[in-house]
Amino acid sequence: MQSNEQILSAIENFLAQADFPAEPELLYAPIGYSLAGGGKRLRPMLLMLAYGTFADDMQQALPAAAAVEVFHNFTLLHDDIMDNAAVRRGKPSVHAKWGRNVAILSGDAMLIYAYRLLSTVPAELLPQALTTFNNMALEVCEGQQYDMDFEQKSKVSVVEYMHMIELKTSVLLAGAVVIGAMLGGASDEDCRKLRRFAIELGLAFQLQDDLLDSYGDERLGKAIGGDILEGKKTYLMITAMSRADEATREVLRTAYRDPKLSDSEKIAAVKAVYDRLEVPRLTEQQISLRFERALSILDTLSVEPARTRRMRDYAMSLMGRKN
Amino acid sequence: MQSNEQILSAIENFLAQADFPAEPELLYAPIGYSLAGGGKRLRPMLLMLAYGTFADDMQQALPAAAAVEVFHNFTLLHDDIMDNAAVRRGKPSVHAKWGRNVAILSGDAMLIYAYRLLSTVPAELLPQALTTFNNMALEVCEGQQYDMDFEQKSKVSVVEYMHMIELKTSVLLAGAVVIGAMLGGASDEDCRKLRRFAIELGLAFQLQDDLLDSYGDERLGKAIGGDILEGKKTYLMITAMSRADEATREVLRTAYRDPKLSDSEKIAAVKAVYDRLEVPRLTEQQISLRFERALSILDTLSVEPARTRRMRDYAMSLMGRKN
Numbered sequence: 001m002q003s004n005e006q007i008l009s010a011i012e013n014f015l016a017q018a019d020f021p022a023e024p025e026l027l028y029a030p031i032g033y034s035l036a037g038g039g040k041r042l043r044p045m046l047l048m049l050a051y052g053t054f055a056d057d058m059q060q061a062l063p064a065a066a067a068v069e070v071f072h073n074f075t076l077l078h079d080d081i082m083d084n085a086a087v088r089r090g091k092p093s094v095h096a097k098w099g100r101n102v103a104i105l106s107g108d109a110m111l112i113y114a115y116r117l118l119s120t121v122p123a124e125l126l127p128q129a130l131t132t133f134n135n136m137a138l139e140v141c142e143g144q145q146y147d148m149d150f151e152q153k154s155k156v157s158v159v160e161y162m163h164m165i166e167l168k169t170s171v172l173l174a175g176a177v178v179i180g181a182m183l184g185g186a187s188d189e190d191c192r193k194l195r196r197f198a199i200e201l202g203l204a205f206q207l208q209d210d211l212l213d214s215y216g217d218e219r220l221g222k223a224i225g226g227d228i229l230e231g232k233k234t235y236l237m238i239t240a241m242s243r244a245d246e247a248t249r250e251v252l253r254t255a256y257r258d259p260k261l262s263d264s265e266k267i268a269a270v271k272a273v274y275d276r277l278e279v280p281r282l283t284e285q286q287i288s289l290r291f292e293r294a295l296s297i298l299d300t301l302s303v304e305p306a307r308t309r310r311m312r313d314y315a316m317s318l319m320g321r322k323n
Numbered sequence: 324m325q326s327n328e329q330i331l332s333a334i335e336n337f338l339a340q341a342d343f344p345a346e347p348e349l350l351y352a353p354i355g356y357s358l359a360g361g362g363k364r365l366r367p368m369l370l371m372l373a374y375g376t377f378a379d380d381m382q383q384a385l386p387a388a389a390a391v392e393v394f395h396n397f398t399l400l401h402d403d404i405m406d407n408a409a410v411r412r413g414k415p416s417v418h419a420k421w422g423r424n425v426a427i428l429s430g431d432a433m434l435i436y437a438y439r440l441l442s443t444v445p446a447e448l449l450p451q452a453l454t455t456f457n458n459m460a461l462e463v464c465e466g467q468q469y470d471m472d473f474e475q476k477s478k479v480s481v482v483e484y485m486h487m488i489e490l491k492t493s494v495l496l497a498g499a500v501v502i503g504a505m506l507g508g509a510s511d512e513d514c515r516k517l518r519r520f521a522i523e524l525g526l527a528f529q530l531q532d533d534l535l536d537s538y539g540d541e542r543l544g545k546a547i548g549g550d551i552l553e554g555k556k557t558y559l560m561i562t563a564m565s566r567a568d569e570a571t572r573e574v575l576r577t578a579y580r581d582p583k584l585s586d587s588e589k590i591a592a593v594k595a596v597y598d599r600l601e602v603p604r605l606t607e608q609q610i611s612l613r614f615e616r617a618l619s620i621l622d623t624l625s626v627e628p629a630r631t632r633r634m635r636d637y638a639m640s641l642m643g644r645k646n
Contacts, residue, residue, distance in 0.1 A: 024468040078431060082424040101405040101471060104427060108401060109464040111434060116457040123450045127442065134439040141432040145347040148424060
């Protein structure tokens with residue numbers, strides 16, 4: 001596995017190999033369907049690259065890499081039920097295609113399957129890998145619960161929002177790199193550093209996702225302004241609310257459900273406020289801060305600098321930055 | 324821990340000790356609520372007694388015993404959503420009390436918590452315990468899916484039904500005794516035998532549950548005839564269908580939803596058919612066959628006969644048999 005393309009294709013092959021029983025079909029078919037759905041494979045890539053930072057036979061890390069990807073897809077499957085999302089990566093979501101009960105149960109089976117993949121790591125590393133995985137998995141659930149809680153809350157602070165996305169997004173990236181590094185023989189200190197790297201990278205990544213949803217990017221397949229039309233409490237919205245006067249706050253609170261406005265007018269109204277309050281610039285600043293912090297942590301690992309190159313390059317490409 | 328009461332109270336104490344974070348409340352409160360719901364604690368009791376068949380310091384087996392009980396309660400929590408069941412052990416089910424999304428997510432967290440408990444078994448036994456647990460958990464999901472599939476099928480055979488309850492009920496009892504025995508130092512052969520013991524015991528237990536639902540028992544807190552009124556495909560119904568002529572089958576198929584009949588008339592109509600076709604006697608025969616088989620396996624374990632006494636007594640009391 002010399003290139004990232006080769007690593008990615010090894011991950012895809014490994015995931016596609018999963019040999020589920022034919023019966024009961026409604027339990028196993030949705031798992032194969034979910035795993036064939038594509039995506040960036042960000043989490044297994046990070047696990048593989050973390051492993052590769054400390055060891056060379058990357059093949060060894062594939063089952064654990066698959067475990068974090070299966071776990072991630074399990075969370076998407078159940079989140080789609082909770083969010084009533086009918087589409088996932090351009091295809092019907094599992095609950096839209098097979099119904100709610102099938103989605104609940106096949107999601108459960110998928111979580112168990114993630115543990116089955118994880119259980120194949122070398123026995124002497126299993127206790128540590130399992131503990132890391134369990135803590136990560138529980139924190140991801142906490143993040144999802146906070147995310148749902150926020151929908152009911154009238155006011156969410158920036159600090160609360162950052163804590164939520166750290167749990168919902170960063171913690172899984174952190175689990176992936178820590179397990180990868182651990183399997184590659186990294187010291188506890190290097191594992192802790194890589195954890196911090198992934199936390200910061202995940203925050204940068206999520207804030208960029210928030211920004212792109214409203215301000216777009218040709219790499220993004222989805223329409224601009226979805227978060228605004230849903231009235232979602234994103235970093236942009238929360239930052240704007242924290243800087244706005246009461247009259248402006250009322251605009252932010254109500255524009256998305258104003259029956260007198262068309263969708264594009266709603267988006268324009270909210271973005272006009274964002275622009276006036278310098279929200280895009282502040283968001284970009286926060287993204288850069290987090291991302292630079294992540295990269296600088298890579299320099300402190302106790303390996304030859306050349307060994308961190310791939311992880312650095314991957315993080316750069318993930319954030320759409322030129323090398 | 325000299326008596327079963329002491330073992331049970333050790334299990335209750337261990338479960339009650341679980342120290343969940345206060346936040347997010349909607350994630351963790353339902354887990355505590357579910358675990359405080361009581362029940363027989365059949366699965367952890369079996370794990371403890373299996374451990375006690377081979378070793379003496381039963382305290383050691385408590386985390387694994389808690390893991391299987393937490394897993395069992397996770398399945399109940401998610402099954403209640405799928406079955407739209409509003410009541411569990413006389414209290415509102417989690418989804419009835421907190422809503423569907425909270426039930427899905429706190430169930431997920433509960434499954435992860437079961438793995439966290441399991442991860443504390445001695446490191447040298449963890450790979451084997453985890454593999455046993457994973458296989459068990461996936462099979463329980465298969466059983467639940469078959470159970471849901473059966474609701475849509477017009478005809479279910481006795482063989483199919485036995486396979487379903489083996490997966491849905493027996494496999495979890497088997498996982499519990501195998502993990503308990505393994506932790507207690509049992510040989511692979513003794514583990515295999517205890518697995519078979521638990522499979523047979525589980526089948527006897529489930530068939531007895533089916534029988535009691537229609538024919539009652541003062542120990543049972545619920546009203547008689549619930550399965551009949553729901554049109555459930557139980558062992559009794561499937562056996563009756565396999566023995567009835569076409570006219571009688573039509574009665575069995577339609578009585579439960581006949582608007583001209585009161586509930587007690589529906590129950591009486593179906594039970595009249597059961598009685599005429601000797602279904603209660605055949606079911607009791609099957610229960611005894613399975614239960615005797617289970618007990619005879621205990622005699623073949625490579626331990627002094629006195630060490631199997633507690634497990635035997637517990638199985639007897641579970642099935643309501645006198646020693």
